Amino acid sequence: MPTRRRALARHASRAPRHRVLSTLASATAAILGFAVVAGASYLLLAQNSIERQDISQLVAPTDENGETVETPAEPTDFAAGEPINILLMGSDERNGENGDIGGRVAEGMRSDTTMIMHISGDRERIEVVSIPRDLRVRISDCQMFDGTVKKGWTAKFNTAFSLGGSNGNRAEAAACTMRTVSDLTGLDFNGHYVVVDFSGFIDMIDALDGVPMCIPNDMYSTKAKLDLEAGPQVLDGQTALAFARARTGQGLGDGTDLMRIDRQHELLTNTARKALGMNMLTDIQKLTQFVRAGTESITIDEQLGSITNMAGLAYHLRNFDTSNLVFETVPWQYAGDASGDVVMVQAEADEMFQRLVDDVPITDPEPDTTATATPDAGPSAAPSATAEPSTPATSVPTPSPSATEPLRETQEDILASCAV
Helix, strand or coil: CCCCCCHHHHHHHCCCCCCCCCHHHHHEEEHHHHHHHHHHHHHHHHHHHCCCCCHHHHHHHHHCEEEECCCCCCCCCCCCCCCCEEEEECCCCCHHHHHHHHCCCCCCCCCCEEEEEEEEECCCEEEEECCCEEEEEECCCCECCCEEECCCCCEEHHHHHHHHHHCHHHHHHHHHHHHHHHHHHCCCCCCCCCCHHHHHHHHHHHHHCHHHEEEEEEEEECCCCECCCCEEEEEEEHHHHHHCCCCCCCCCCCCCHHCCCCCCCCHHHHHHHHHCCCCCCCCCHHHHHHHHHHHHEEEHHHHCCCHCCCCCCCCHHCCCCCHEEEEECCEECCCCCCCCEEEEEEEEHHHHHHHHCCCCCCCCCCCCCCCCCCCCCCCCHHCCCCCCCCCCCCCCCCCCCCCCCCCCCCCHHHHHCCCC
16 A cells, blocks of 8 residues: 655755644644635525525526526625735634543643634735744733733743633634734734634544545554554544544654644645545535534634625635645744743744745745756755754645646545555
8 A cells, every 4th residue: 555645735944944733733724725715605504594586587687689698796805916814723622522522631722733824915825834832932912802901921832822712712712822923923814713623623524525644654542542554544534633633652753742743734735635626615515515514613703704705715716726735834943941842943933924924935946856957066956954854855746737727636646646
């Protein structure tokens, strides 16, 4: 069976560039990147209780032969020409069904995953930047709905969600996290956010009929309830969640969050590849089923949740090419003390954030490896001495034949792309 992966994530060569997508990265990006933007399906859900009958044929204009003149209207992109930043958060709450799934190990609101999703103004790029949960930052003061303010302090980044969620309100938790990220990066989110939990992830992966994966080696974790054999497999929602969350056990590395990076990148990218390969943005029946599966587990801002806004954005992303989907992580390094925290590599982080603000690609173009090598290629052809040795090179899918033919892959294509 094939044992190697093919992911869409592009890894920059600047070091140290550790790419950490924590517990629910796959859930949030799957929902936002490839489904929530197609919110026209919400219209179908909302209309279930409304009596309606189409009279458009009775009032539509006709030509001289009495034939109806087709005048299709193109949905309007609510932020046409402008980039959109969305804060994606995976909630690690352990109450109700989520407690049954993850174990009732803690009270309160927690988030082990926060990602910035940037949709370019030309709608040709989607870039997702993960913020490590243990990144030491200044937590911004949190404004609550009742008018009170909870003072922030310097702590691990995921403290922001917990502090904001101290009243049990996901929106307050999201607001506190967003304010911290805005102060950290200079990005304006215009209030756009999505929070998703364990059960939402499971249901939505199941609505896709699973996600195809190339499992490089046997994996077993009692704690995460994971038991996988090496080879190409299609993971259902429960197994996919275990795969994303597993940290300790056979074939899972040294037990740190950092060791989960490659699995989580692959899970995230393969979810995207399958969803887009199913024409999720244009098949309203599939999209409705997918979004319906996660509606009870998603908290979202009002503007993104608008039927009109979502439908327009979906329409203008219909030709999105998966080769333009990029995953990165805020550049970081260990703090160098006993805390286990990490800190930003400030110069590199500032450059990344500025590129997002300026709406330009956050990674430089890949070199043309098909070009004929020249004898005087020089030292630039050598690998960087500071590059992370434990991170394997990651390939990018072959570009589309033309701008009008976006890259799309079936589940069989994805499984076949695994190396034998």
